[in-house]
Amino acid sequence: xxxxxxxxxxxxxxxxxxxxxxxxxxxxxxxxxxxxxxxxxxxxxxxxxxxxxxxxxxxxxxxxxxxxxxxxxxxxxxxxxxxxxxxxxxxxxxxxxxxxxxxxxxxxxxxxxxxxxxxxxxxxxxxxxxxxxxxxxxxxxxxxxxxxxxxxxxxxxxxxxxxxxxxxxxxxxxxxxxxxxxxxxxxxxxxxxxxxxxxxxxxxxxxxxxxxxxxxxxxxxxxxxxxxxxxxxxxxxxxxxxxxxxxxxxxxxxxxxxxxxxxxxxxxxxxxxxxxxxxxxxxxxxxxxxxxxxxxxxxxxxxxxxxxxxxxxxxxxxxxxxxxxxxxxxxxxxxxxxxxxxxxxxxxxxxxxxxxxxxxxxxxxxxxxxxxxxxxxxxxxxxxxxxxxxxxxx
Ligand SMILES: *[C@@H]1O[C@H](CO)[C@@H](O)[C@H](O)[C@H]1NC(C)=O
Ligand SMILES: *[C@@H]1O[C@H](CO)[C@@H](O)[C@H](O)[C@H]1NC(C)=O
Ligand SMILES: *[C@@H]1O[C@H](CO)[C@@H](O)[C@H](O)[C@H]1NC(C)=O
Ligand SMILES: *[C@@H]1O[C@H](CO)[C@@H](O)[C@H](O)[C@H]1NC(C)=O
Numbered sequence: 001x002x003x004x005x006x007x008x009x010x011x012x013x014x015x016x017x018x019x020x021x022x023x024x025x026x027x028x029x030x031x032x033x034x035x036x037x038x039x040x041x042x043x044x045x046x047x048x049x050x051x052x053x054x055x056x057x058x059x060x061x062x063x064x065x066x067x068x069x070x071x072x073x074x075x076x077x078x079x080x081x082x083x084x085x086x087x088x089x090x091x092x093x094x095x096x097x098x099x100x101x102x103x104x105x106x107x108x109x110x111x112x113x114x115x116x117x118x119x120x121x122x123x124x125x126x127x128x129x130x131x132x133x134x135x136x137x138x139x140x141x142x143x144x145x146x147x148x149x150x151x152x153x154x155x156x157x158x159x160x161x162x163x164x165x166x167x168x169x170x171x172x173x174x175x176x177x178x179x180x181x182x183x184x185x186x187x188x189x190x191x192x193x194x195x196x197x198x199x200x201x202x203x204x205x206x207x208x209x210x211x212x213x214x215x216x217x218x219x220x221x222x223x224x225x226x227x228x229x230x231x232x233x234x235x236x237x238x239x240x241x242x243x244x245x246x247x248x249x250x251x252x253x254x255x256x257x258x259x260x261x262x263x264x265x266x267x268x269x270x271x272x273x274x275x276x277x278x279x280x281x282x283x284x285x286x287x288x289x290x291x292x293x294x295x296x297x298x299x300x301x302x303x304x305x306x307x308x309x310x311x312x313x314x315x316x317x318x319x320x321x322x323x324x325x326x327x328x329x330x331x332x333x334x335x336x337x338x339x340x341x342x343x344x345x346x347x348x349x350x351x352x353x354x355x356x357x358x359x360x361x362x363x364x365x366x367x368x369x370x371x372x373x374x375x376x377x378x379x380x381x382x383x384x385x386x387x388x389x390x391x392x393x394x
Contacts, residue, residue: 015040016040017038017039017040017041018038018039018040019036019037019038019039020036020037020038020039020326020331020373020374020375021034021035021036021047021083021084021085021373021374021375022034022035022036022037022085022324022333022371022372022373022374023035023058023066023081023085023087023371023372023374024335024342024365024368024369024370024371025052025055025056025057025058025068025368025369025370026055026365026366026367026368026369027054027056027366027367027369028340028366028367029049029364029365029366029367030049030051030053031049031050031051031052031053031055032049032050032052032055032058032068032087033046033048033049033050033364033365034046034047034048034049034050034084034085034086034374035047035085035342035362037331037333037344037360039330039331042344042359042360043360044342044344044360044361044362045362046362046364046365047084047085048084048085048086050086050087050088052068052070052077052079052087052089053070053072054070054071054072054073055068055069055070055369056068056069056070056071056099056100056369056370057069057099057100057101057102057369057370058370058372059101059102059103059104059372060081060372060374061104061108061130062376063081063083063374063375063376064080064081065078065079065080065081065130066078066079066081066087066372067079067102067104067111067132068087068102069099069100069101069102069113070093070099071098071099071100073093074095074096074097074098074099075093075094075095075096075099076093076094076096076099076102076111076113076124076132076136077089077091077092077093077094077132078090078091078126078130078131078132081374083374085374090129090130090131091127091131091132092132092134093132094124094132094133094134094135094136095134095135095136096113096115096122096124096136096138097113097115097117097118097120097122097138097140098115098116098117098118099113099114099115099122100114100115100116100117100157100158101113101114101157101158101159103158103159103160103161104126105161105165105168105183105188106161106165106379106381107165108126108130109125109126109185109186110123110124110125110126110186110187110188111123111124111126111132112124112159112168112170112188113136113159114156114157114158114159114170115156116155116156116157116173116174117155118140119140119141119142119143119153119154119155119156119174120138120139120140120141120154120156121138121139121141121156121159121170121179122136122137122138122139123136123137123186123187123188124136124137125186125187126186137187139190140154141154141156141172141175141179142154143174143175147199147200150173150174150202150227150264151174151175151176151199151200151202151227152174153174154172154174154175155172155173155174155175156170156171156172156173156174156179157171157172157173157203157204157205157226158170158171158204158205158206159171160206160207160208160221161183161379162208162219162221162236162243163208163210163219163236163380163381163382163386164238164243164382164387164390164391165183165381165382166182166183166243167180167181167182167183167191167243168180168181168182168183168188169181169206169221171203171204171205171206171223172203173202173203173204173226173227174202175193175195176195176196176198176199176200176201176202176203176227177193177194177195177196177203178193178194178196178203178206178221178223178234178245179193180192180193180194180243180245191242194234194244194245196225196232197232197247197250197251198228198251200227200228201225201227201228201230201232201251202225202226202227202228202264203223203224203225204223204224204225204226204266204267204269205223205224205267205268205269206221206222206223206224206269207221207222207269207270207271207278208220208221208222208271208380209221209222209271209275209298210275210380217301217386218235218236218301219235219236219380219382219390220233220234220235220236220248220301220306221233221234221236221245222234222269222271222278222298222306222307223269224254224266224267224268224269224280225251225266226264226265226266226267227264228251228253229253229254229255229264229265229266229282230251230252230253230254230266231251231252231254231266231269231278231280231294231296231307232247232250232251232252232306233247233248233249233298233306233307234246234247234248235247235248235301238387238390238391239391240391240392248301248303248305248306249303249304249305249306249307250305252296252305252307252308252309253309254266254280254282254294254309254312255282255292255294255312256312265282265283265284265291266280266281266282266283267280267281267282267283267320267321267322268280268281268320268321268322268323270323270324270325270332271298272325272329272347272349272352273325273327273328273329273349273377274329274349274350275298276297276298276349276350276352277295277296277297277298277310277349277352278295278296278298278307279293279294279295279296279323279325279332279347279354280293280294280296281293281294281315281320281321281322281323281334282294282312282315282320283318283319283320283321284318284319289318290314290315290316290317290318290336290339291314291315291317291318291319291320291336292312292313292314292315292320293312293313293314293315293320293323293332293334293345293354294309294311294312295309295310295311295312295313295352295354296308296309296310297310297352310352311352311353311354313354313355313356314356314357315334315336315343316334316336316339316341316343316345316357316358316361317334317336317338317339317341317343317361318336318337318338318339319336319337319338319339320334320335320336320337321335321337321369321370322334322335322368322369322370322371323335323371324371324372324373325347325373326373326375327373327375327376327377329347329349330346330347330348330349331344331345331346331347332344332345332346332347332354333371333373334358334371335365335368335369335370335371336368337367337368337369338367340363340365340366340367340368341361341362341363341368342361342362342365342368342371343358343360343361343362344358344359344360344361344362345357345358345359346359
């Protein structure tokens with residue numbers, strides 16, 4: 001009784017802080033570092049480190065399971081994650097072509113990796129406990145009409161499963177194309193290539209929108225292009241046997257002043273949890289002495305243009321290659337790799353306003369690579385009824 005009374009008093013007199021846990025991989029620090037962020041006093045600090053040397057991309061399957069890529073050993077590996085963000089290897093790392101990205105399908109039956117340096121994609125079956133099983137199945141794409149580097153060869157940069165869980169899309173930075181695959185039991189089969197409308201564009205990362213579901217929703221795919229520094233939107237049309245992509249309007253620049261052909265800067269793309277805004281990072285932008293973040297409003301699927309850019313602000317440091325929003329859409333963590341710092345910005349997902357200055361700027365991790373929040377988030381997944389409607393135009 002006394003304890004409940006005390007708690008009520010506390011609630012009435014002060015805002016209760018939430019301490020969030022994040023995991024950040026860093027090349028020069030030698031591993032994956034856990035950090036905490038207090039959302040009231042904004043303390044942002046390193047709390048521990050796991051020596052997973054050369055750790056690069058981090059994908060969380062849940063708050064207790066992570067998959068990491070290693071460029072130095074060309075492997076992908078599974079980790080159990082402790083509540084404080086510590087990583088513990090489970091199973092054996094599996095060899096894949098030098099990976100820059102790892103993702104997993106809806107029912108966790110396989111992993112997929114993208115290899116920018118070698119032009120290959122790979123799938124790795126997962127055991128029922130989520131442990132990768134060697135060997136990986138690899139496909140290498142070849143350039144039929146090569147341009148100057150980096151468009152001289154295939155450079156798949158990431159992969160993403162659609163809302164039905166049946167299709168897998170790999171943005172290919174080198175071939176300026178989206179490779180569309182059909183998901184099988186523990187791998188995927190190539191279906192077709194959707195070329196970009198312009199070359200070079202450099203499709204790098206992508207996110208899905210259409211969630212949360214509103215009546216008559218239409219799933220869309222937003223892609224960030226790192227060669228022409230733009231974001232473009234594809235409407236996803238389904239039939240029983242196929243999914244095709246149709247552009248909505250034209251690409252919108254991530255920069256105020258076009259960077260020119262040799263400036264490859266756009267990197268990460270995020271969507272606010274409420275589905276209303278996109279955030280794209282620019283690793284370098286002449287406007288600031290730092291990288292920047294561009295915010296776009298997502299217009300209705302019926303609008304002539306899919307996106308309206310509403311702001312560009314400093315990323316708080318140089319080379320923001322990765323960034324991550326917390327599941328409530330209130331906090332944006334940005335790793336500024338070349339400044340050896342990680343900035344935390346307040347974001348308002350109702351208005352799309354991103355604060356011009358960070359509330360915290362954490363140092364101590366050199367060349368931070370990837371940042372993730374150790375918090376549950378929903379993978380956009382359509383229900384059986386929604387899939388039926390999509391596939392039959394109901
Ligand atoms: C996982 O999904 C794939 C593709 O939809 C399916 O073929 C496979 O049977 C599923 N596996 C399990 C264990 O549910
Ligand atoms: C699937 O759709 C794509 C894009 O519209 C098309 O190029 C491809 O031929 C289709 N595949 C089948 C099997 O219908
Ligand atoms: C964050 O810290 C880095 C490293 O000290 C520094 O270069 C950068 O300017 C800082 N950013 C802000 C917004 O203070
Ligand atoms: C960041 O850390 C790396 C590795 O320790 C170092 O080489 C580099 O000079 C640092 N950069 C800055 C801006 O401090």
